[in-house]
Amino acid sequence: MTIAKYSANGNDFVIFHTFVKKEQNTLAKELCHRQNGVGADGLIVLVPHEKYDFEWQFYNADGSDAAMCGNGSRAAAHYAYKHGLASKSMRFLTGAGVIEAEVDGDIVTSELTPPKIINQDIEEFGKKWWLIDTGVPHLVGLVDTVDTFDLQEARELRYKFNANINIAAVKDNTLYVRTYERGVEDETLACGTGMAACFYRTNLEEKAGESMVVIPTSGEKLELAKKGNTLTLKGEVRHTFDAIMEREID
Numbered sequence: 001m002t003i004a005k006y007s008a009n010g011n012d013f014v015i016f017h018t019f020v021k022k023e024q025n026t027l028a029k030e031l032c033h034r035q036n037g038v039g040a041d042g043l044i045v046l047v048p049h050e051k052y053d054f055e056w057q058f059y060n061a062d063g064s065d066a067a068m069c070g071n072g073s074r075a076a077a078h079y080a081y082k083h084g085l086a087s088k089s090m091r092f093l094t095g096a097g098v099i100e101a102e103v104d105g106d107i108v109t110s111e112l113t114p115p116k117i118i119n120q121d122i123e124e125f126g127k128k129w130w131l132i133d134t135g136v137p138h139l140v141g142l143v144d145t146v147d148t149f150d151l152q153e154a155r156e157l158r159y160k161f162n163a164n165i166n167i168a169a170v171k172d173n174t175l176y177v178r179t180y181e182r183g184v185e186d187e188t189l190a191c192g193t194g195m196a197a198c199f200y201r202t203n204l205e206e207k208a209g210e211s212m213v214v215i216p217t218s219g220e221k222l223e224l225a226k227k228g229n230t231l232t233l234k235g236e237v238r239h240t241f242d243a244i245m246e247r248e249i250d
């Protein structure tokens, strides 16, 4: 069967669609392995749904399930349109809820489920953190510069709060973000829901307006916007290659 490799804002994914929904945790771990597999931050499997254009199953690189992935949602929308599974405007079901997405060439916008603030009073390592759910949980710390990111500290917080860890800094009306991701267990080149959580806190603290360019570690920009209580992510998606997997998936 054919599997597709995608890159979106710095996150990379293996994507395929199938008619039968079944757990693919082991396959995710195999395919995402950087040395022995294709290599990716996550696996996305699209399956039919009677009410929505499709339903997705999202797996992190270590095979764990995740309810949502912002950059993955944009890559999945591109894949679905390209394979005739949905029209340019689509709605699909994730573990976090229904996601709306719009494909315009290689520019894909997705609207996340409404953000929820879980805790605004976390003090750790001399920083004040907010725990925000943008589909998956993110700790957000605002810093002066993202030039350094203490991964040992991030790892400790990740296990203490079972969340992804982000630091963010505003400079020249642009938000710079670095994220340590659960399920990859390292800093990734980007994280859409993480950037959304950072933008949300920055907006609520009046350090950002209703829209902003956000730059992750990859340097690939994402445009974030807040309309009412919804957040949208807009940016480029790249279909990097297709590959044939000898093994059949049922």
Ligand SMILES: N[C@@H](CCC[C@H](N)C(=O)O)C(=O)O
Residues within 6 Å of the ligand: 011, 041, 060, 065, 066, 068, 069, 070, 071, 072, 136, 137, 164, 181, 182, 183, 184, 190, 191, 192, 193, 194
């Ligand atoms: N990279 C994703 C987030 C993927 C899920 C995350 N690792 C988790 O387990 O919470 C994004 O772009 O949002």
